[in-house]
Amino acid sequence: xTFFQALVLAxxxxxxxxxxxxxxxxxxxxxxxxxxxxxxxxxASFLAFxxxxxxxxxxxxxxxxxxxxxxxxxxLVRSVVRGRLSDDRYERIGWLxxxxxxxxxxxxxxxxxxxxxxxxxxxxxxxxxxxxxxxxFAGEALRRRQGAAASRPSKPIEALGYPASLFxxxxxxxxxxxxxxxSGVSMVAGLLCDLDHEDAAQFSFLxxxxxxFAAALLEIPKLFAPGANVVLAQxxxxxxxxxxxxxxxxxxxxxxxxxxxxxxxxxYCVVVGAICFILAxxxxxx
Amino acid sequence: xxxxxIGLAVVLFVLGILYGMGKINYFTQSGAGHAHHITHLVLxxxxxLLCLIWARFQSAPRR
Numbered sequence: 001x002t003f004f005q006a007l008v009l010a011x012x013x014x015x016x017x018x019x020x021x022x023x024x025x026x027x028x029x030x031x032x033x034x035x036x037x038x039x040x041x042x043x044a045s046f047l048a049f050x051x052x053x054x055x056x057x058x059x060x061x062x063x064x065x066x067x068x069x070x071x072x073x074x075x076l077v078r079s080v081v082r083g084r085l086s087d088d089r090y091e092r093i094g095w096l097x098x099x100x101x102x103x104x105x106x107x108x109x110x111x112x113x114x115x116x117x118x119x120x121x122x123x124x125x126x127x128x129x130x131x132x133x134x135x136x137f138a139g140e141a142l143r144r145r146q147g148a149a150a151s152r153p154s155k156p157i158e159a160l161g162y163p164a165s166l167f168x169x170x171x172x173x174x175x176x177x178x179x180x181x182x183s184g185v186s187m188v189a190g191l192l193c194d195l196d197h198e199d200a201a202q203f204s205f206l207x208x209x210x211x212x213f214a215a216a217l218l219e220i221p222k223l224f225a226p227g228a229n230v231v232l233a234q235x236x237x238x239x240x241x242x243x244x245x246x247x248x249x250x251x252x253x254x255x256x257x258x259x260x261x262x263x264x265x266x267x268y269c270v271v272v273g274a275i276c277f278i279l280a281x282x283x284x285x286x
Numbered sequence: 287x288x289x290x291x292i293g294l295a296v297v298l299f300v301l302g303i304l305y306g307m308g309k310i311n312y313f314t315q316s317g318a319g320h321a322h323h324i325t326h327l328v329l330x331x332x333x334x335l336l337c338l339i340w341a342r343f344q345s346a347p348r349r
Contacts, residue, residue, distance in 0.1 A: 080339055080342060083342050083343055083345065084343065085343070098336070102333075102336075105329055105332070106329070109313065109325055109326060109329050110313045214328075218324070218325050218328065221324075
């Protein structure tokens with residue numbers, strides 16, 4: 001992998017991890033589209049490089065939401081010491097995040113490897129990217145119908161119930177499929193639980209942080225695996241680029257979702273997914 | 287409830303150790319026989335910790 005390829009993949013990872021367009025799908029499709037045959041996704045060095053990119057992305061999320069994470073951690077410790085739940089906003093959000101992380105932790109550990117083995121090629125990734133776009137359109141349509149039928153106002157995050165949080169967490173597990181976006185499906189699930197777009201995005205990013213972090217930490221041994229000859233400068237620059245791209249992305253998206261919805265990303269996924277699927281079927285990308 | 291939570295925590299803790307030692311192999315195979323025993327150990331211990339927190343919430347004096 002050249003330095004330029006590493007930088008492009010790092011920026012792509014940082015942006016697509018948070019935009020609802022699937023990072024896993026893009027890291028499969030973009031090298032295939034550009035005919036980067038020297039980028040072998042099963043190679044130990046490449047896997048180690050990806051670990052550094054994930055660490056950069058997770059750190060960017062922690063830094064962006066540092067005030068919230070500090071308040072959440074303090075509130076959780078206080079509630080455990082006290083042995084009782086209180087009405088504190090951050091304590092409630094903290095327990096909602098804990099509950100929402102359980103399904104993705106369990107399903108991720110059980111299904112991640114077999115799912116990756118089954119679908120890590122351009123054609124399925126393109127098809128799932130198309131499905132990701134349709135999920136976003138369906139989510140927006142259902143949300144509008146719910147709002148019109150029941151004239152229900154949006155809830156703040158802390159008003160979510162634990163079953164709703166479990167539902168959002170379970171929806172996030174669909175992102176094990178390459179092409180399905182973690183932030184996209186969890187935002188759609190949040191919208192269906194009566195969150196507005198801004199809160200659904202924030203809850204989605206908060207929920208993604210421990211998952212991305214834990215996944216990256218558990219993969220750290222890959223950095224020292226036999227054959228993992230990571231070029232230090234390449235890995236550091238890649239991690240930094242992924243972190244900066246993720247930080248800028250989350251800053252943009254939190255503003256964007258104050259007054260916009262998921263449909264533009266839905267169109268992107270449907271169009272790019274359809275084109276890539278046709279190209280994969282014709283053998284242009286492999 | 288408290289007894290159930292503590293019992294579950296103990297079971298999950300022991301299962302974690304057994305995964306860590308490689309005595310249990312369910313859901314650990316992927317690709318070319320790569321094992322994920324440490325991942326399972328961490329997950330099971332995290333769940334055991336949550337069970338202990340659940341037990342703690344059951345045992346605190348109510349006001």
